[in-house]
Amino acid sequence: MRDFGYDEQELVEELCSAIAALPGASAHPRMNQPRSGSRYEPDGLLDVHINQSDLAIVVEAKRELFPRDVRQQIWLLRDYLDGMDGPAEKVAMLVAGAVSRGAREILQQEKIGYFDPGGSLFIPSTSAYVLIDRPPPKKAVRMFGAIFQGQRARVVQAVIEAAPNWVSVKDLAEATGVSAATTSETLTEMERRDWLEVDGAGPAKTRRLRERALVLDEWARLIAAQKPPQIERYYVPANDAGEIARRLEDACRDAGAQYAITAEAAAQVYAPYLSSISQLKCRLQAGRVQHDVLSRLDARSVSEGWNFGVIAEVGKHDVAVGERLNGIAYAPIVQIYLDLLQGSGRASEMADHFRSERLSG
Template sequence: MTERQLIVRFLEALRELPGVHADLDQWEPAGSTGDRGHDAQIDLHVGGKSFILLIEAKKAVYPRDVRQVLWRFREASHGRPKGQGKEPLSLLVAESISPGAKELLRDERVGYYDSGGSLYLPAPGAYLYIDKPPPKTLAKSVRSLFSGRRAQVLHALLVQHQDCQDWFGVKELAQQAMVSPATASQVLTELERFDWLVSRGQGPSKERHLREPAALLDAWVKQIASIRPPNLRRYYVPATKADTLLERVGEVFDAHDAAYAISHEAAAQRYAPFLSSVSQVRTRLLIGSNADAAIADLGARVVNEGANLAIIEAKSPGELLFREQVGGIWLASPVQVYLDLLRGEGRSKEMAEHLRKERIGF
C-alpha cells in the first residue's frame, strides 16, 4: 500500500466510528516532510472536542523504528502553534506495526493505526483503542522467522546466551547454526528491528549481542501454534519397561550410528526432574537407512494407540543442533525440549515452565 492509501484507509476507519467526524485537511507536498514532520493533516472531532492529527506514514514499524519516530514528532512539535483552538496530536500510520512497537508507542501515549485495523488515539478528553490481529504481511514475516533454517539461527542465539557467550560475528553464528552467512545476516537484521540485539563495530568485524533472550523466546512461544508440527510416527516397543526404554533406545540408536536427540518429557526429566514417571519416549531421529535398521532392531511396531516410543522425523542434521549427552543419552537442547513440551498434552506445559526456570534461566 502507498502512504496515501494508508492515510485514506485510516480516515475511513475514523469515519466508521460512532460520534467521530474526520476530514482530510491537507496533504504535505513532496519534500516537505523533513521540515514539517508529517505527511498529512486531519481535522478530528470526537467527544465534543476538536483536534488536528498530524500524520506520519510508514511501511513497517518495529521497536527500533519507534525511537526515530518519537524524535521526529518531538522535533516537529517544538514551537508549533495551536490552530484555531484545536490541539495538534501526532499519529503514526503504517501498513504494519509490530506488537513491541505498539507497546512502546502506547507507553509514550503516541497514537497509531495499522492496515490490520488496530487503532490507538489517546487524546485529552477522548480515548480510542481498537486492538486487532496484526496484518497478514507482518504475521507471515514473523512466522517465517521461527521456522526452517532461520529458526536454527534463533536456536544458536539462545543456546549461546545460555552458555554465557556474549558477542559474536555473522560467520561464527552461521557455522554454529549450520546455515549460510547470508541467512544468519538476514535473521540478525530482523532481530535488530525488534530491538532484541545490540551491535558494535562496522563491516566484517561487526559483532552482535543478544540483549533480550527472554523476549525472543517468548515470541517463539507465541508462534508455536501457527507453525506446522513435524511428522510423528508412533511405535510400541515390546518387553521393555518404561523406566528402561530410554536407555535401550539410546543404546540401539548408537549401535546403528543413527543420529537422534531425545525430547519432550523424557528429556526434561533428565534435565530437571518434575514427574514421578514418564510413560513414553519421544525423540528426533535423522531419517535414513541407519534409522530404519535401529527401529527394526528395537522390535518396534507401528501403532495408533498405546505407543511408548514416538519418532519425530528429522530431515537434516540442523534439526539436531545443540543436543547434549547426559548419562550416555543424547538429549535435545533445553531450548528445543522446552518448545516441544509446549506442544504436548497433560502436564507437559507445567513441565516446560519448570524446565525453563531450572535449566534455561531466562
C-alpha cells in the same frame, strides 16, 4: 515500502475509514500540507473531528513496526509537530501493515498513535482518547513468526542459549551450521525487535541477549496459535524411556542416522520433575535410514499404547543436536522447551519447571 499488500496511501486511507467508523467522528486528508520548519515530510496529514474536538493527525506509514523502528520515527514526528501551526490538537501516528507487541507498548508509553489493518487503533488525544486492541492481520502474524522458522530459528535458539555471553556472526554461524548471511540477517531482525545489546561494528560487532524472557514469551505465543506437529507413534519393546534412548542410540549409530531426543524424556534428564517417564519423543532423520532405525528397534506403528514418538517435520533434512549426555543425543534446550509447550498431560507443568531451571533470565 516493501510489498506487504499495502502501500502508504492505502494505509492512510484505511486509517481514515477506521476513524470515521467511530461514533460521531470524521477524518479527511488535508490536500495541501503546510510545511513545518523540518525537512521531514509525513505520508499524510488528517483533519479529524472526534468527541467534539478537532485534531490534526500527522501520519507516517511503514511496512512493519518493531521497537527500533518506532524509536527512530518518534523524534522525527515530534519535531514536525513542533513546527505546525493552527488551533487543532496535534497528534502523531504511525500506521503499518504490522505493528509488533513491543512497538505498541513503546508507542502507548510515548503517547504516539498507531493503526494496523487488523483494526488496532490508538489515538492518544487529551480530549478523545481511543484504544482499540485487536489481533494483528494474518499476514502480520506470519511475518512476525518468520524469525522462528527454519534456519533463522536455529540462530535464535543459539543466541538464547549463549546468554548472557556476547556472540558474533562467525561464532553463531559455526555453532549452528547456518550461513553467515542468514545469521547476520537474523541478528539484524532481533536488533529491530529490541532483543539484543550491541557492541562494536563491522566484523568485530558482537551481540548478546537483553533478556531471555522477551524472546521466549514471544515464541511461546506463536506456538500457542499453531497446531502441534504430527507425531508418528510406535511401540518399542522396552521398560522405560531410558531403555528406549539407549536402544535408539545403538540403532542410529548402526544405521548412520541423526536423531535428537526432546520433550519430556529430555527435560527429565536436564531438570528432573516426574518420578518416571514412559514415553520418548525424538526427531529422527527422514528417508530410508529412518525405516532402517525403526526396523532395528522392532518398532510397531500403533494408535494407542505408544512409547516412542517421532516428530515429523516437513522440509527438514537434518536434525539439530544440542549436546550428548552419557552417549545420548538431545535436542537444544530451547527446542526441548518449545516441544514441551506443544505437549499434552503434564507437559505444560514440565515446561514451566524446565524454563525456570534451564532458561531463566
